[in-house]
Amino acid sequence: MEQQKQNQNTDKFKQLQEAIIAGNVPQLVLVMISYALDLRSSDIHIEPEKSTIRVRYRVDGVLRQIVEYPPNLHPAVVSRIKIMSNLKIDEQRIPQDGRTEVTTKDGREMDLRVSTLPTVNGEKVVMRIQDKTRKIPKIEDLGVRGNSLKYLKKALSFPNGIILTTGPTGSGKTTTLYAALQILNKIDVNILTIEDPVEIQINGLNQSQVHPDINYTFASGLRSALRQDPDIIMVGEIRDRETMDTAIEASLTGHLVFSTIHTNSAAETLTRIANMGVPPFLTASTLNLIISQRLVRKICPECKQEFKPNKVTMSAVKNALKNLHPDEPLDEKLKKDLIFYSGKGCDACGETGYKGRVGLFEIMLITDNIKNMILTDKTVTDIEKAALKEGMVSLEQSGIIQALLGNTSLEEVYRVAKSSDIALTFDKISAESSAAKIPQAKSSKKVEESTEDVKAEESVSQEPTPQTQESTPDIQTAPPAPAESATPVEPAPQIPETPVEPSPPAEPAPQQPPQAAPEQPPQDPQQDPQQPPQESPQQIDVENAMKPFTDIDNPSKT
Numbered sequence: 334m335e336q337q338k339q340n341q342n343t344d345k346f347k348q349l350q351e352a353i354i355a356g357n358v359p360q361l362v363l364v365m366i367s368y369a370l371d372l373r374s375s376d377i378h379i380e381p382e383k384s385t386i387r388v389r390y391r392v393d394g395v396l397r398q399i400v401e402y403p404p405n406l407h408p409a410v411v412s413r414i415k416i417m418s419n420l421k422i423d424e425q426r427i428p429q430d431g432r433t434e435v436t437t438k439d440g441r442e443m444d445l446r447v448s449t450l451p452t453v454n455g456e457k458v459v460m461r462i463q464d465k466t467r468k469i470p471k472i473e474d475l476g477v478r479g480n481s482l483k484y485l486k487k488a489l490s491f492p493n494g495i496i497l498t499t500g501p502t503g504s505g506k507t508t509t510l511y512a513a514l515q516i517l518n519k520i521d522v523n524i525l526t527i528e529d530p531v532e533i534q535i536n537g538l539n540q541s542q543v544h545p546d547i548n549y550t551f552a553s554g555l556r557s558a559l560r561q562d563p564d565i566i567m568v569g570e571i572r573d574r575e576t577m578d579t580a581i582e583a584s585l586t587g588h589l590v591f592s593t594i595h596t597n598s599a600a601e602t603l604t605r606i607a608n609m610g611v612p613p614f615l616t617a618s619t620l621n622l623i624i625s626q627r628l629v630r631k632i633c634p635e636c637k638q639e640f641k642p643n644k645v646t647m648s649a650v651k652n653a654l655k656n657l658h659p660d661e662p663l664d665e666k667l668k669k670d671l672i673f674y675s676g677k678g679c680d681a682c683g684e685t686g687y688k689g690r691v692g693l694f695e696i697m698l699i700t701d702n703i704k705n706m707i708l709t710d711k712t713v714t715d716i717e718k719a720a721l722k723e724g725m726v727s728l729e730q731s732g733i734i735q736a737l738l739g740n741t742s743l744e745e746v747y748r749v750a751k752s753s754d755i756a757l758t759f760d761k762i763s764a765e766s767s768a769a770k771i772p773q774a775k776s777s778k779k780v781e782e783s784t785e786d787v788k789a790e791e792s793v794s795q796e797p798t799p800q801t802q803e804s805t806p807d808i809q810t811a812p813p814a815p816a817e818s819a820t821p822v823e824p825a826p827q828i829p830e831t832p833v834e835p836s837p838p839a840e841p842a843p844q845q846p847p848q849a850a851p852e853q854p855p856q857d858p859q860q861d862p863q864q865p866p867q868e869s870p871q872q873i874d875v876e877n878a879m880k881p882f883t884d885i886d887n888p889s890k891t
């Protein structure tokens with residue numbers, strides 16, 4: 334079976350080369366996509382360079398060189414892809430976005446989001462692949478365990494409030510939200526989502542796709558969703574004050590609200606919210622849970638071997654484990670022996686040593702104590718410390734646990750999580766912003782009144798496991814590149830997305846409860862979208878399409 338898949342991949346590679354040699358463009362495009370699907374890629378990059386066109390796939394979050402073809406084929410390749418995705422073939426001077434669908438032989442529907450960008454050497458094409466029919470993994474299978482799992486389940490049992498996931502683009506935030514919604518997805522609950530794009534269609538959910546070009550945004554969508562008698566609302570991202578206000582309002586009127594937000598840690602999310610101008614009392618009365626997460630690659634089981642970390646790493650590991658909350662379940666022997674692993678590299682993993690991915694999680698439950706700290710303007714550093722003391726597991730600790738369980742390597746952990754040895758510098762939770770005008774809020778009372786509506790079940794029951802069918806063909810090693818453009822392990826260029834319209838100024842909503850802040854801050858049209866803006870009301874949305882969890886078949890042994 335494995336051997337068969339291996340051969341198939343080899344065949345695909347041969348077909349790709351044959352199509353290039355024959356100059357058969359339709360075949361080239363077809364095989365390029367089909368081979369990418371076989372390798373579980375999330376993106377195909379077709380990049381014109383001075384004297385060649387380079388094709389790379391992103392697999393498990395990392396780019397891998399696949400093949401090159403001569404520039405004289407490129408215009409026909411781009412035209413072919415543009416026709417497939419309804420783009421203008423005669424327009425080569427400006428970026429374009431389009432989409433198309435392909436169906437694999439085994440009947441899986443794949444959504445291809447195509448983006449072109451003029452570069453000095455010609456048009457670059459990126460195709461983002463989404464498996465629309467992929468199953469939603471169980472929350473445990475994503476890598477959530479121990480105290481984090483306990484907190485998450487607790488927050489899901491609350492009838493109202495806000496649950497946020499946070500992390501960089503492609504860190505699996507949306508998948509986590511889907512997995513959480515799946516737990517709540519019952520016949521007697523109305524779940525509405527406002528997404529961009531709708532990544533996976535889930536039975537039982539009312540999923541809506543925003544259209545910023547006609548002013549159907551996250552903010553306006555969320556407002557409309559409230560008129561649809563929902564119990565639970567998921568909004569793709571909170572990136573401006575208006576969406577945040579509406580989420581708060583939805584929470585105060587008895588709804589459970591899920592969303593994502595761009596920050597680096599659970600605690601830092603509090604700073605981000607404060608910087609949006611939300612007064613601490615509203616944050617404290619609505620926020621239930623913050624999930625910060627990263628994806629790390631899983632060690633390839635075929636070539637896994639023991640690995641001795643250096644002294645510096647080892648001391649960081651020991652330090653992090655020393656501060657691990659005693660309640661966090663972890664085998665004492667693992668903690669004592671401190672044995673770590675890495676992948677040597679083999680045919681099965683394309684010599685990378687990795688196959689599939691698992692999440693690292695830092696989940697902060699907004700307990701009464703944390704609420705108080707938010708209300709009394711404690712620093713984010715203090716809040717983070719308090720949360721760790723109560724049982725929160727940091728990203729670093731979560732990574733070390735996954736490494737001790739043999740799921741990932743320490744190298745991967747420290748690629749995405751900072752060491753606790755590094756001093757944390759956080760802003761104070763905003764004194765100025767709390768000075769915003771606060772109309773006497775109908776906060777707590779309103780909450781109590783409205784909790785009637787939704788009675789989420791006391792204990793969060795588990796859905797039957799959607800068994801994720803595994804489709805991980807063995808990976809063909811990238812062929813030796815003719816040019817010396819080897820290392821595929823470099824940071825990916827940002828994928829250009831449709832620029833997001835600046836959101837319109839928040840419309841006055843006289844009848845709505847929390848009209849917390851005075852005005853939208855003036856928007857700076859010059860703002861560089863690449864900067865991680867702390868308080869920019871609009872950001873370029875690069876989170877739209879999240880990379881699929883590619884390997885969730887092999888749950889961590891927890």
Ligand SMILES: [Zn+2]
Nearest residue numbers: 633636679682
């Ligand atoms: Zn391997």
